[in-house]
Amino acid sequence: MRNAEIAALFNEIADFLEIKSENPFRVRAYRRAAQTMEGLAEDVAAVAARGGLQEIPGIGRDLAGKIQEYLAHGAVAYLGELRTEIPPGVVEMMGIHGVGPKTAKLLYERAGVDSVERLEELAQAHALVGIPGIQAKTEENILKGIAVWKSGRERMPLGAALPLAEAIRTALEALEGTDRISLAGSVRRMRETVKDLDILVASTRPARVMEAFVALPNVAEVIAHGETKSSVRLREGIQADLRVVAPECFGAALQYFTGSKQHNIRVRELAQRQGLKVNEYGVFDEKTNRRVAGATEEEVYRAIGLAFVPPEIREDGGEVEAARENRLPALVVLDDIRGDLQLHTTWSDGAHSMADLAAGVRAKGYRYMAVTDHSKSATVAGGMDETQVVQMIAEVRAYNQRSKGFRVLAGCEVDIRADGSLDFPDEILAQLDLVQVSIHSRFKMSRDDMTRRIVRAVRHPLVHILGHPTGRLIGERAPYEADIETVLQAAKTGGVAVEINASPSRLDLNDVHARRAKDLGIPIAISTDAHAIPQLEYMRYGVAVARRAWLTASDVLNTRSAQALSAWLKQRRTQRR
Numbered sequence: 001m002r003n004a005e006i007a008a009l010f011n012e013i014a015d016f017l018e019i020k021s022e023n024p025f026r027v028r029a030y031r032r033a034a035q036t037m038e039g040l041a042e043d044v045a046a047v048a049a050r051g052g053l054q055e056i057p058g059i060g061r062d063l064a065g066k067i068q069e070y071l072a073h074g075a076v077a078y079l080g081e082l083r084t085e086i087p088p089g090v091v092e093m094m095g096i097h098g099v100g101p102k103t104a105k106l107l108y109e110r111a112g113v114d115s116v117e118r119l120e121e122l123a124q125a126h127a128l129v130g131i132p133g134i135q136a137k138t139e140e141n142i143l144k145g146i147a148v149w150k151s152g153r154e155r156m157p158l159g160a161a162l163p164l165a166e167a168i169r170t171a172l173e174a175l176e177g178t179d180r181i182s183l184a185g186s187v188r189r190m191r192e193t194v195k196d197l198d199i200l201v202a203s204t205r206p207a208r209v210m211e212a213f214v215a216l217p218n219v220a221e222v223i224a225h226g227e228t229k230s231s232v233r234l235r236e237g238i239q240a241d242l243r244v245v246a247p248e249c250f251g252a253a254l255q256y257f258t259g260s261k262q263h264n265i266r267v268r269e270l271a272q273r274q275g276l277k278v279n280e281y282g283v284f285d286e287k288t289n290r291r292v293a294g295a296t297e298e299e300v301y302r303a304i305g306l307a308f309v310p311p312e313i314r315e316d317g318g319e320v321e322a323a324r325e326n327r328l329p330a331l332v333v334l335d336d337i338r339g340d341l342q343l344h345t346t347w348s349d350g351a352h353s354m355a356d357l358a359a360g361v362r363a364k365g366y367r368y369m370a371v372t373d374h375s376k377s378a379t380v381a382g383g384m385d386e387t388q389v390v391q392m393i394a395e396v397r398a399y400n401q402r403s404k405g406f407r408v409l410a411g412c413e414v415d416i417r418a419d420g421s422l423d424f425p426d427e428i429l430a431q432l433d434l435v436q437v438s439i440h441s442r443f444k445m446s447r448d449d450m451t452r453r454i455v456r457a458v459r460h461p462l463v464h465i466l467g468h469p470t471g472r473l474i475g476e477r478a479p480y481e482a483d484i485e486t487v488l489q490a491a492k493t494g495g496v497a498v499e500i501n502a503s504p505s506r507l508d509l510n511d512v513h514a515r516r517a518k519d520l521g522i523p524i525a526i527s528t529d530a531h532a533i534p535q536l537e538y539m540r541y542g543v544a545v546a547r548r549a550w551l552t553a554s555d556v557l558n559t560r561s562a563q564a565l566s567a568w569l570k571q572r573r574t575q576r577r
Helices: 003-019 024-039 044-049 061-073 077-085 088-093 101-111 116-124 136-154 158-173 206-214 247-258 261-272 297-303 319-324 354-363 386-402 447-458 484-494 511-519 533-548 562-576
Strands: 178-184 196-203 219-225 229-234 239-245 276-279 282-285 291-293 339-343 368-374 407-415 434-438 497-501 524-527
Touching (some): 003 101, 024 533, 088 116, 158 178, 158 206, 158 533, 196 206, 206 219, 206 239, 247 261, 247 276, 261 319, 339 524, 368 386, 447 484, 484 497, 497 533, 511 533, 524 533
Parallel strands (some): 368 407
Antiparallel strands (some): 229 239
């Protein structure tokens, strides 16, 4: 699909416009269009073919024209003009945390910095000090940001990698002679970042499958083209590997190539103690070399005395022992989710009205949602002031009076100020059905100060959920310095839930911290943080994090019925007053 390419194109245009200090509403239009493209479940080329581009929220005549232009020619003339005005490397610098549009422009105009490489060179030489606004500490933060940026380029976020892998699977599974097909590797384990894509096929006609694979439209380079294995580099910059195996080996190959390496080592060690050998071709009796299993993963695990281990937890985190003792938990699944507890509308920086967003959420089969638009300190996101919050609450109440079988919670994503106080007074917070608190500023505080800041917020008696608790943006911004164990202990004491933010750029809490929250008995909300209806699809990424954290449905707040959730929200406040 071309969706990711067009999203990147719109974001790049928005970056250029920010550097040029263009109208912020125009910049926001491109950002919203990019968000919509990223979350669009259907191939935008198919939408264009039936003339439906302007039916996509946030896509008007001008943006639709640019999409058509890109689909027809692979480029947009307007973007080309912007690239001649400002080197693309200047825009690339904005991907480094702490280097905003004004700083990027200043660095380019004052010091001729036109690339990340040049920026790193000058920062290491302490040659940036003296440019307005840049001190020695600024250089240090820039170097830290560059390190995060580099690590993000080595591995692709799951939210970008998984749709690419699924598109390949869809293209190949339609081929005659493709008996079985599955994703493998880290993308199947739903790791938050992916180095390459692994696809496994069982087929009696491997040559045909290989030919189709290397001829995919987004293949930029064929690295290897063999009879049973081929590798390509996609236009999106990631390598994809395809292996074709015999049907009787498919399960063993899938288990082997899914990994993780440490999980497979534990499996092989257990097999060896039973006189068995496990490899990508099957499970074999070491004495006779007779295959005893291999067609399915289930029989591979069963042959060595294990219950089937879900791919997401194959990380040598105790899953082999649990599988041997039949105590693997029933992990939460997407169908367990009954509502979404962080959503943004036109009350702040969302693309849809509350009613339109509610229609999109209801179409997913959910029974409730929470409107959690930003509070006033989030000025860049058009945060609400006190008057607007009261108006939003009234709109929600009116909607619920006429709605049957679906409830909207009047909530707010309230900024945690630097001292840990909240962005609204108690008389406003008390009127909300749900209060989520989050940090959107002052990320560079010391570890102790940041910890105190968050702890004070979660101790507030009117707070329900701590949002994206570490503040990271994968490949863009490192987590802020905070003692997460102390934060989680404070949440437990205060009866506050913590969020797994399902946005692919966040996935925050991560699986390690979410598992610790489970161990402490802290309820966990899996929320999409959607700003447009297509982003409701992000829920699957949050569920994947939850599964990697060994969470069951009972650990997750929004698997509860609307009535049970409402009771929990009210009980939190009653108990803490």
